[in-house]
Each structure stands twice: as C-alpha cells, then as structure tokens.
Amino acid sequence: MRELALAARGLRRDLRASDVRALFVALALAVAASTMIGFFLDRLDRGLTRQAGQLLGGDLVLEQGRPFEQALRETLQVAGLTLSDQVDMVSMVSYGDAFQPASLKVVDSVYPHYGEVRVDRGEGTERLAHGPPPGEVWIAPRLALLLEVTVGERVRLGESELTVGGLIEREPDQSAGFANFNPRLMMHLDDLDATELVQDGSRVEFELLAAGPAEAVARVEPLLERLRRDGVEVRDVRRDRPGLGNALERADKYLSLAGLAAVLLAGVAVAMATRRYVDRHLDTAALLRCFGATQRQLARLFALQLLWLALAAAALGAVLGLAGQAALLELLTAFLPLELPPPGWLPLALGVLTALAVLAGFAGPTLLRLKRVSALKVLRRELAPLPASAWLVVAMASLVFGGLLWLYSGDPGLAAALLLGGLVMLAVLWGLGALLLGLVLRLTERLPPGRGDDGRRALRLGGRQLARRRSASLGQLLAFAVTFFAMAMIALVRGDLLTAWQAQLPEDTPNHFAINIQPGERDAFVAALEATTAERTALYPMVRGRITAINGQPPREAVPAEARGDNALRRELNLTWQERLPEGNRLVAGQWFDALDAAGDDWLGAVDARPLTERVPISLEDGLAARFGLALGDTLTFTIGSREIVGEVASLRDLDWDSFRPNFYVIFPPEVLERFGHSYITAFHLDEARSDAVRQLVREFPGVTLLNVDAILAQVRDVLTQVTRAVELVLAFVLLAGVSVLYAALTASRPVRAHESGLLRVFGAGSRLISRVQGAEFAILGLASGLMGALLAELATAALYVAWLDLAPRPHPWLWLVLPLGGALLIGAIGHALSYGLRRQAPAESLALLGEA
Amino acid sequence: MPILQAEGLTKEVDSGERRLTILSGLDLTVFPGESVAILGQSGAGKSTLLGLLAGLDAPTQGHLALFGQALRELDEDGRAALRAGRVGFVFQNFQLLPTLTALENVLLPIELTALSDPAVRARDWLARVGLGERLDHLPKQLSGGEQQRVALARAFVTGAELVFADEPTGNLDPATGARIIDLLFELNREAGTTLVLVTHDQALAQRCGRCLRLEGGRLVAMSREEVEA
Structure with missing residues (x-):
C-alpha cells in the first residue's frame, strides 16, 4: 500500500518533467485512438446490421x-x-x-x-x-x-x-x-x-x-x-447485406489500419520519451540507492509509477476515445439509427490493454537500466549503466506490436507477415540512415567556409553535430522516418479511398432505369432520351427465362443445399446478349465470345443448322457460379417461353453490383435470343430539376417503365460522405499521434542540445548563430527522415492496395517533395519552439543541467 | 564499538591495460559522535574512499564494517538496506532532483523508511536550515548555498547516525561555504551525529575533531600544527 502511494506521489511530482508529459500524451493518444476506433467500429457494425435489417425488412426473411x-x-x-x-x-x-x-x-x-x-x-x-x-x-x-x-x-x-x-x-x-x-x-x-x-x-x-x-x-x-x-x-441479415458492401468494408479496414498506425506512433513516442525518462531517473535511482533502497524496491517503485502513468493515461485516453466516437457518431447519425445500444466495455478494456502493452513493449527494456544503477553514480557521474541493447528494445517492441496486430486484425498470419516485413524494412532503414548521415557529414565538411556567412556556417556546424552524434541521430532519424511514413500512409490511403469512392459513384451515375422498351419503340425512345440527357448506359436487350436444369439435373438437386432457396432458381432471370463485355464487368475465368469465335468454335453455324437444344456458350456472374458450385464447362438449361436452350459456361464475370447500371447474371452471345420476345433496358442520369422530362417520357412511351433510384443513390452517397468524414477525423488523430512522436523525441534530445548550445555560447556564439545551427540540424534531420518516410510509404501503400484494399497501386510523385520539405518545416518548427528557452539560458545554467558546472 | 571500521582496505581499477591501485591497505576506525576530516590532493582517491566507506562500492581487498556489520557479507541490496535511514549524504554538487521542490527533495529519503509524519519532519528540517519559506521552490529557483542547505536538511531528516560529506563547499563561494559549514557542524552537534567529511579545504578540516591525509593510498593522521599550517 505504502509503495503504491509512494509511487503515485512520485508520479505526481514527475509530471513536471517534459519527458513524463510526453510519455503521458503518447500513451493517452494511443488509448484514445484505439478505443475511439474500437467503439466506432463496434457501433458501425451494429448500425450496418440494423440498416441491412431495415433494407431486408427484418433480421430474417x-x-x-x-x-x-x-x-x-x-x-x-x-x-x-x-x-x-x-x-x-x-x-x-x-x-x-x-x-x-x-x-x-x-x-x-x-x-x-x-x-x-x-x-x-x-x-x-x-x-x-x-x-x-x-x-x-x-x-x-x-x-x-x-x-x-x-x-x-x-x-x-x-x-x-x-x-x-x-x-x-x-x-x-x-x-x-x-x-x-x-x-x-x-x-x-x-x-x-x-x-x-x-x-x-x-x-x-x-x-x-x-x-x-x-x-x-x-x-x-x-x-x-x-x-x-x-x-x-x-x-x-448477417449474410445478405445489400447495397453498401465494398465501400464500407474498405472503410472498416482503413479505420483499423489507422488505429494501428496511431498505436505504432504512440509506441515510438513512448520509446523515445522513455529514454529520456530513464536518463533523468538514473540520478533519482542512484540517490535512492544511497538512501538505502534495494534493487527490488527500485524496480517496484518505477514499475508502479509507470503503472499509475499508464492507468491515468488510459483513463484520459478512454474519455477522449469516448468523446471521439461520440463525434464520429454525430457525423453518422443520419445513417445510424438513434436507438443504438450504449458503447460496449470491450473496446475500453482493449484500450487499457493497449496502453499497458505499449508501455511494457516499448519502454520495458530501457526501464531495466534503472534497476541496475549503482549508488556510486552520485559520486562519479560516468557510472551510468550501459544502455539497453538496441536489438533487445526492437525485439521486445516488435513482439508486443505483433501481438497487438494479431489482436486487432484477428489474423496471426497477417500479423506475422507485417511484422517481419516491418523488421526487414527497419534494418534497411538503419543502413540507409547511416549512409545518409555519412553523406551529410561529408557534404557539410566540403561546404566552403564562406566568410561572415552565418547561414552556411550554421549549416556546416548543424550538419556536423548531427552526423557526429551518430547513434542518437540515427535513432531519431528512424523514429521520424517511421512517423512520417505512418502519417503519409494513412493520408495517402485516405486520398485514394475517396477517389475510388467518387469514381464508383460519379456525379452522372444513372439515377433512372427505363425498362420494358419494346423493339419497335427502341429507336424513338433512344432519340427522346438523347434529347434530354447525355449520360446513359448502353441499351441491353432483355429476355425472361427460367433455369430448368443444371448439368442435366433438376436445379435444386444440382446445387449445394444452402442454395436451393436461391432467388435465381425461384424466379425468371433477365437474360441478355452482348457482343462485347459490358462496361464495369471483368472476366475472371474463361474467354469472351469473340475469342471463342476466333478459335474456330463455330457455334453460330450450329445454332442455325441444328435444333435449339444445342449448346451455346454463355457468360456467368462469378458470385452466382460460386453459390451454385458451377465452373467453366458446366451447362445450364433455360426455358424461355415454351422452348429450351442449353448454355455452356464459357466465362465467369466479376461485376460491380453497386454501380447503378443494368447488370446481368447470364449473358448470351448475339443471334441466339433474338428470336424470342424481348424488350430493352437502359439506365440514365437526369438532374432532379428535370422531372418534367420524366413525365414527358412517361406520356410519350406509356409502355416503358421508368424507375427512379435517386433515393437509394442518395442513401449510398450519404453513407459515403459520412464515412469520409469519419475517415478524416481518424486521420487527424493519426497526425496528432505523429506530432506527439516528434514532441517526445525532441524533448528527449533537449539536454544534449542544451549542453551543446551552452558550450557554443561559452565559445562565443551568439543566440542568432545557435538558433541557426539548431535550425539547420532540425532541417537536415527532417529532410532526411522525410525522404526515408516517402520511400517506406510508397512501398507500403503499394503492398497494401494489392494485398488488402483491392485498389490499383499508383505512384505518388509529389510525396517525395512534400514529405522531405514538410518534415524539415515541421521538425524545424517544433524543435525551434522547444529549444527557445535553451537559447535564452546562460551557458552556466545549460551546462549545470548536466551537472558539470 | 566503532561505528565504522576499515582494515587493509585496497581498491584497484582497470584503466585500459594497466591496473591502477587507488587505495592500498588503508585502515580507519571511527567512533560514534566523532567528526573526521579526510584531506587529500585532487585525484588522491578521496571520492573512491568515501564510496567504499558508505558501502556504495565494494573494495578489492580488506575488511570493512558499518554499524558493526561486515559489508563483505552483504550484497548490494543488503548494503542499501543497512544504509536506509541511518546514513546521510551531502554532495559537492548537491544532487537535488531538478523536478522536485525543496520539500519533496527532503522527503525522498524519509519515504524509504517507515518514519511517521514525513512531511512534518521535512518542513521542520527545512525551517531549521532557514528555508521554511521556500518549501515549494524548485532547485533552479534556489541559489547554490540554498541548494546545499536543502541537501543538509535531507542528510539529517531521517535522524541519520552517520553523515558522509563529499566536498560540501566545493561548489560554493567562500562566504556561503563558511555559512554552510557553520550550519553543518551546528546540526551535527545538535543531532549527535557522526561526521565523515572529505575535503581539500584545510579551514573546513580544522573544524573536525580529527584530521587524516590520504597519501599513496593510505591514511596518515595529521597533527594540529599540520592542519593549521
């Protein structure tokens, strides 16, 4: 009990130190991000289920x-x-x-x-x-x-x-x-x-x-x-979620990814802040040893102190997370029903667990140093225990982060792969960073010493300081590169997601369907339509037919048991014929009719010469094929009117059901179905203001059915807009976490810089020069880490798009400009602000900070 | 019974390829209530000796007993436990923690013991060193002399039986140093503490009951004349 209280008191006193505040902020942000996203995804999932239930008419139909x-x-x-x-x-x-x-x-x-x-x-x-x-x-x-x-x-x-x-x-x-x-x-x-x-x-x-x-x-x-x-x-409702599928699934993944990025960033911040925390507490530990504290007492004291810190940060983070998810929810009220159950406890527990895990993983090995401190250090400063091995720190942090990855993604394979890839990248970055630092040193040494040119002198001094403080600089370089990478990746993926969504439902997405256009009125209808709107899809012929056999067997016996009640077997299907693969369709297996034709398979002649029960090639939607367990070469018998026609599956198509275009399960080649009674369907876009045009069409073509899907379209758009806002809020969080890393790292390096600037001052440097030297150092650091971050982000997003988000990868050339320049500016600004006080200090004071006066 | 007893104390350290002998076969006996000054040139090994005597470090050879307990029989933690509440320290560079207030710095050693009313004791001792009004000031808001007063309060607050002082005036101007020394001996007398003081300042050494010079790794007793010379 006494120890708990002692630790709590110690922590309260400690909160005056900037490194502890940095530690606290980083942990609180990690918890806030993970709980917010946890809460939000939990509610989003329930909201979607509810919405799907509404669209279905119930949870079960x-x-x-x-x-x-x-x-x-x-x-x-x-x-x-x-x-x-x-x-x-x-x-x-x-x-x-x-x-x-x-x-x-x-x-x-x-x-x-x-x-x-x-x-x-x-x-x-x-x-x-x-x-x-x-x-x-x-x-x-x-x-x-x-x-x-x-x-x-x-x-x-x-x-x-x-x-x-x-x-x-x-x-x-x-x-x-x-x-x-x-x-x-x-x-x-x-x-x-x-x-x-x-x-x-x-x-x-x-x-x-x-x-x-x-x-x-x-x-x-x-x-x-x-x-x-x-x-x-x-x-x-759990299986048949109509409508919004793809876009939201990606948003869901994006949010999880952003949550992980925030946790990773917080971890890096914790690692940076812990270094300074431990350095500072070596004195405390040594003094306490002098006063008679045992190793165990010390270990317990610091562990408890950090436990308090983690709990306090977790509490604040949870509150922030709750507020954040409330804000997210506020953005989404239009589409989430209001009578949502309250947020569950699981995300909260996950948040606290995250804080503890991040602390243990990213700070643990470094903290062990405190335990090993010798009491003699109070008499002899140089007796600080050896720093924790960098490999131990990385190994421990990786283990914990891998565990969190597993926990969040639920996929151990993915977690292991990501982790392994991350470690390889880290090693590569390490080498690259060392090369870059060497380059900076060589470049600055070659910089001609311009007389009276403060700027150049500052650049040379700053570059040298950076390059000579090799291991510390390398650590910072890596931390900043990872930070910029995570920030850039989350921003890039956001941009590309939004572009993909907008491309999916462009302004001129069809909002009307015209059905039942008879062959005789086809040309007149097209002419009337073209007079009112430029945006319309192709005209698709449509023949109603029923599947009466699959591979010669009654359909219900031929398909898997769970597909026996499938809509496609119970109703007439809309069949069409097309010469070319329709827009928005992608072949995933087999070949399109023109390729079959060229291959000499003369089904055209066959149709004319033989009875209609002969086989013709057909193209099947791949989802239907999967439900029915069909593959290339299987046959479907259709009854159209009183006649039968057998189609052999020649290709499978993947198509976008969310596209608001006419889509077909089955497509026939031309010149097979024409002899059957058919009508045409098309989709077109008409501004809401043009409802007079619709009335005109209805009057002119009373037989044609016009369906207005504006309402559904608006609903989908609504959801996308709201999810976009949610994505942006989360991005802001990740950026905040990134800034917290910068803050922690720069705080950690403050004493060394204070010492350096104190010495420079002793040797006669003015505030202006010192300020410029530090500015140059920060700028070089920002530039180099920005470059490395850009490289990482480019590689990682390409891998993500292909493997996870199902988007086409593309290069981002501007990234290579924005990240290094932005990095130099951001680090320059934060660093400059943090070291403002240092520059004002008398050198005796700066040097005394290290106890050397 | 001596409060501190060293026999044949030897300390060697590795310095690159050579082995340096800092202390060789040193003997020292200190009885309760005594005040002992150890004088020596810079680099003579004064701080090393102090570290050994306080059990902050282990000798290469020799026997050392603190409060009648042989230190060799204790591990690092055992030695720490022996010090807790019974040994006080005053350092040349004060060793105050920069993020703690004066009061909190003084509280630090009490919180390791089971003593009652730590805050009352700490306030009381700060008042005795003349800083009753400066309780909530951080070290950087205090002058060097004031910081060393805080350190004195910290050394005596647990009712220590033995106080080690390592160049307590080394970082102070002569006038301030003199006031600190007055205070140190006054507190020492009031509390009946044993004092072991390491310094190169002869004026300070004169105030101690016994003076020893560290020379060639051994302690040599100094006569009154030698000290006053």
Whole structure:
C-alpha cells in the first residue's frame, strides 16, 4: 500500500518533467485512438446490421409460394423473434376505364420492423412507422399518374374497392430491387381475402419477416438450414447485406489500419520519451540507492509509477476515445439509427490493454537500466549503466506490436507477415540512415567556409553535430522516418479511398432505369432520351427465362443445399446478349465470345443448322457460379417461353453490383435470343430539376417503365460522405499521434542540445548563430527522415492496395517533395519552439543541467 | 564499538591495460559522535574512499564494517538496506532532483523508511536550515548555498547516525561555504551525529575533531600544527 502511494506521489511530482508529459500524451493518444476506433467500429457494425435489417425488412426473411405454418411461427417466436406477415403479388388495378398492373405488397399491423414509410396523405410527406390501415391503399406516384387517380378516390382491386390513402415516396425496405417492375400498391392484410386475389395457382409470394437480436437468429440456425433445403428462400441479415458492401468494408479496414498506425506512433513516442525518462531517473535511482533502497524496491517503485502513468493515461485516453466516437457518431447519425445500444466495455478494456502493452513493449527494456544503477553514480557521474541493447528494445517492441496486430486484425498470419516485413524494412532503414548521415557529414565538411556567412556556417556546424552524434541521430532519424511514413500512409490511403469512392459513384451515375422498351419503340425512345440527357448506359436487350436444369439435373438437386432457396432458381432471370463485355464487368475465368469465335468454335453455324437444344456458350456472374458450385464447362438449361436452350459456361464475370447500371447474371452471345420476345433496358442520369422530362417520357412511351433510384443513390452517397468524414477525423488523430512522436523525441534530445548550445555560447556564439545551427540540424534531420518516410510509404501503400484494399497501386510523385520539405518545416518548427528557452539560458545554467558546472 | 571500521582496505581499477591501485591497505576506525576530516590532493582517491566507506562500492581487498556489520557479507541490496535511514549524504554538487521542490527533495529519503509524519519532519528540517519559506521552490529557483542547505536538511531528516560529506563547499563561494559549514557542524552537534567529511579545504578540516591525509593510498593522521599550517 505504502509503495503504491509512494509511487503515485512520485508520479505526481514527475509530471513536471517534459519527458513524463510526453510519455503521458503518447500513451493517452494511443488509448484514445484505439478505443475511439474500437467503439466506432463496434457501433458501425451494429448500425450496418440494423440498416441491412431495415433494407431486408427484418433480421430474417423467409419466403415461399404458400402460407407459413403455425408450428414454424411458434418456433421463431419462442426463439425471441417478432414476426410480421407480408404477401407479394402482381395484380391489375383499375380506376374508371384505366387498368394498370401493380406490384402488391400486403402488410400487417406490425410492418415495418425497422424504419419508416415516407408517404404523402395529402398534407405533404410524413414519416410513418406503419403501413396503410384496413380499407386503404397507398400507391406509388407513378401508378397514380398512370391511373390518373388522386388521394381520396377509390380504386378497384380484384373483387373489392379500396380508398387511395396516400402516395408512397419511400419504403424502408427496398431490397426487392428491380425484380418487380410494376408500380407499388401497398394494402393491409385484413383486406386481402375480400379481393379474392389469392386463388389456387395464382403466383403469390408469402413472406415471414422476423426481427430480433442476433442471438435469436443464431438460435434458429438449424431450422434455417432445413428450410433452405426445402426450397424456402432465407435471407439473413448477417449474410445478405445489400447495397453498401465494398465501400464500407474498405472503410472498416482503413479505420483499423489507422488505429494501428496511431498505436505504432504512440509506441515510438513512448520509446523515445522513455529514454529520456530513464536518463533523468538514473540520478533519482542512484540517490535512492544511497538512501538505502534495494534493487527490488527500485524496480517496484518505477514499475508502479509507470503503472499509475499508464492507468491515468488510459483513463484520459478512454474519455477522449469516448468523446471521439461520440463525434464520429454525430457525423453518422443520419445513417445510424438513434436507438443504438450504449458503447460496449470491450473496446475500453482493449484500450487499457493497449496502453499497458505499449508501455511494457516499448519502454520495458530501457526501464531495466534503472534497476541496475549503482549508488556510486552520485559520486562519479560516468557510472551510468550501459544502455539497453538496441536489438533487445526492437525485439521486445516488435513482439508486443505483433501481438497487438494479431489482436486487432484477428489474423496471426497477417500479423506475422507485417511484422517481419516491418523488421526487414527497419534494418534497411538503419543502413540507409547511416549512409545518409555519412553523406551529410561529408557534404557539410566540403561546404566552403564562406566568410561572415552565418547561414552556411550554421549549416556546416548543424550538419556536423548531427552526423557526429551518430547513434542518437540515427535513432531519431528512424523514429521520424517511421512517423512520417505512418502519417503519409494513412493520408495517402485516405486520398485514394475517396477517389475510388467518387469514381464508383460519379456525379452522372444513372439515377433512372427505363425498362420494358419494346423493339419497335427502341429507336424513338433512344432519340427522346438523347434529347434530354447525355449520360446513359448502353441499351441491353432483355429476355425472361427460367433455369430448368443444371448439368442435366433438376436445379435444386444440382446445387449445394444452402442454395436451393436461391432467388435465381425461384424466379425468371433477365437474360441478355452482348457482343462485347459490358462496361464495369471483368472476366475472371474463361474467354469472351469473340475469342471463342476466333478459335474456330463455330457455334453460330450450329445454332442455325441444328435444333435449339444445342449448346451455346454463355457468360456467368462469378458470385452466382460460386453459390451454385458451377465452373467453366458446366451447362445450364433455360426455358424461355415454351422452348429450351442449353448454355455452356464459357466465362465467369466479376461485376460491380453497386454501380447503378443494368447488370446481368447470364449473358448470351448475339443471334441466339433474338428470336424470342424481348424488350430493352437502359439506365440514365437526369438532374432532379428535370422531372418534367420524366413525365414527358412517361406520356410519350406509356409502355416503358421508368424507375427512379435517386433515393437509394442518395442513401449510398450519404453513407459515403459520412464515412469520409469519419475517415478524416481518424486521420487527424493519426497526425496528432505523429506530432506527439516528434514532441517526445525532441524533448528527449533537449539536454544534449542544451549542453551543446551552452558550450557554443561559452565559445562565443551568439543566440542568432545557435538558433541557426539548431535550425539547420532540425532541417537536415527532417529532410532526411522525410525522404526515408516517402520511400517506406510508397512501398507500403503499394503492398497494401494489392494485398488488402483491392485498389490499383499508383505512384505518388509529389510525396517525395512534400514529405522531405514538410518534415524539415515541421521538425524545424517544433524543435525551434522547444529549444527557445535553451537559447535564452546562460551557458552556466545549460551546462549545470548536466551537472558539470 | 566503532561505528565504522576499515582494515587493509585496497581498491584497484582497470584503466585500459594497466591496473591502477587507488587505495592500498588503508585502515580507519571511527567512533560514534566523532567528526573526521579526510584531506587529500585532487585525484588522491578521496571520492573512491568515501564510496567504499558508505558501502556504495565494494573494495578489492580488506575488511570493512558499518554499524558493526561486515559489508563483505552483504550484497548490494543488503548494503542499501543497512544504509536506509541511518546514513546521510551531502554532495559537492548537491544532487537535488531538478523536478522536485525543496520539500519533496527532503522527503525522498524519509519515504524509504517507515518514519511517521514525513512531511512534518521535512518542513521542520527545512525551517531549521532557514528555508521554511521556500518549501515549494524548485532547485533552479534556489541559489547554490540554498541548494546545499536543502541537501543538509535531507542528510539529517531521517535522524541519520552517520553523515558522509563529499566536498560540501566545493561548489560554493567562500562566504556561503563558511555559512554552510557553520550550519553543518551546528546540526551535527545538535543531532549527535557522526561526521565523515572529505575535503581539500584545510579551514573546513580544522573544524573536525580529527584530521587524516590520504597519501599513496593510505591514511596518515595529521597533527594540529599540520592542519593549521
């Protein structure tokens, strides 16, 4: 107890020293960064799950062609899930003489599980957490336009008449996508029987939407497996996250990376500050030895002191981290639902653990020196114990950092590889740094001694001082190079991530889809479209076909059990034909049709000469192929109308589902599907202000279906903007951690510089010259470490992009200019500020700092 | 019983290829309450001897006992424990910790012992050396003489039985040095402490009950006349 109190008192006194403050700041920053990012990722993950749940309509969605049984409902409810029933079908709606097919969504009173429906009931847009009441229907504005009906009037649906209660602007659950192109009509389940629309043989989808905690969903996992095998389509929020996938996954990785960079930087700062801390405490330790403290007592005292320091820094860091994640959350409120559970304890524990690990790893070996100090040192200054072996320090720090890497990434292989690569780079840097210092020495010695030229003299003196203090300078050079590298890497990756995101959804991303364009009106439609907008995708022909056999077997038997309920087997697919690989598609296996053609495989002739059941090559989306367990050479039989056609998988394509362009699972070569009834689809961009153009198109081409995806697009853009801001906040943190390294390192080197400037002063140098000498020294240091940092950053980002972030690597030539110059400026500025007091000191005082007066 | 006894004390150090003998077969006996001055030229080995006597270093040969305990039988930690609370030090360069206030510097040795009311004791001793108003000042805010007063308070605060002083006036101007010496002997008399003082200052040595000269690695007793000469 007494020791604890003694240590706490010692620490309180110690906080007056700049090295302890540097140590404290570095640790607090490490904890703040890791807890902030931990908290944030934790909440982001939960937010995404919730959002995915909203888009799906629940955490778990079951779908089949007949009503669900009571037993199944009870099992799900017992597991802790809330259920909501929904029925989907297509039916004609009429108003007066006007008839329109509509996509019916029949909901119960529980709907929606998550989110709100935006609906205009005649008094502007309202956000409602329920569907239409019995007796009412809510319809899409397009349906109102086509039927020429307004709110309050009654439409006929099957055998009943219902009042139009509102116009739907946005449904919370939108993941149905484009499977159904008819305009929406939403009604209450209680009205369904009266319409008599559900008859034997009518095509109706029954959905059971379940909401509840992840554990509840996990509890029914075996049941889900069985349902999948029985052909029920199961959508699970944990697996089927629609929409934002790629971009957020990268952001997630980026944030983890930034967190690690901050921890690494803090570690370097701790290592630098510890050196000075130990140097300073050698005297304390020697005195305490004189006064009778044992080695054990000393070791315990300093360990406890640092433990207090770590705990205090962890507490402050945790508070900062909490505040930081609150700020991040503030940036993201638009897309995270507000009723998030409070931040968990795990990131906090991780933060404290990080502080202790960083302290033990980066400071431990150096601290051991304190224990070994001899009491005789109080009489004979030169008796300081040998410094800890540099290799021991590096080995220990690497071990701890490797452990943290493992902990954060959850991937021991990756952690080991990164660590090994880092150590190799460190050795290379060491050699490079030594070479650079040698070069600086030689260059400054050759510098002609200009008479009365203070600047040149300062440069020569500064360069020599730096180069002759070889091992200390090398240490600083390395620390600064690693710092600049980490800062630059995080900044570079941020820039490239943002560019990639912007490229993914450029300003002119299509926000409308036009479907059901008949061959006869194709040219007229294109002409009308081209008169209104320049941004449109190609026109894709579309033929509806069903997969009826895979490799000659019934599809459900041919695919893995978990794919039996797959959408692609239960519905008609949109098939297209293309001569060339569409934009945004990448071949990942096999060859495109033109290459097959050139190879002499004359399937064209075959199609004309033989019955249509002969094989033609097709190109398959690689995700579908993976789900169905298909490879090149496998065959799929499609039934189109009343005819069958067999496609042999000739190539696999990777495509970007987030691109807002028409995408197809299956592409045929030209001249195979033309004989079947087909229509065309295209996507185009139209500014919001041009809604008149849309109405014009609707009037001119009543048969063409126009879908506005602005809402979805806006949501994706929203998320990207918010995540971008989050990324920037984290970048700021990393930069702060970097500055803390500089501060710690420069603080650590203060006494040596004080001594030098004191001596220079004794020998007759003025403040101006001393200031310039130090300035030159800092500038050379900054320049050299900036160069080394640029080299490291360039190599590391290239490796990262290829191996981890799935981005194309590219060189950053300006980096080689910005980093050395910025480094010289930054280190010059901080160093200058820190040594301001020193320059004002009388030489006797500076020298006394080392006890030599 | 002597408080400090050295017999045949020898200290050799390696200096490159040569082996230097600093002390050779030195004998010294100090009884409680005595004040002993050890004089010597610069480089005679005074600091080395002081380090050995206080158990801060181990001799190459010879027998040494502190408070009747043979130091050879103790390891480094054992020797430290023997010193705790019983031995005080005054150094030429004060050896105050620059980040601690005057009060905290004085507290440092008490906090290693189980003595009660450390802060009260420390304040009391600082008042006795005339720094009762300067408790919260850092060493750099104090003059050299004031710093050495803090060091004196620190040496006596634990009620040490034996105080070693290594050139206590070496860094001070003569007038300040004289005041410090007055204070040192006054405190020494009041507390009944044994004092072993290493110096090259004959005026200071005269104030001690016994004077010895370190010559050729041995101690030679000096007569009154020699000291006053």
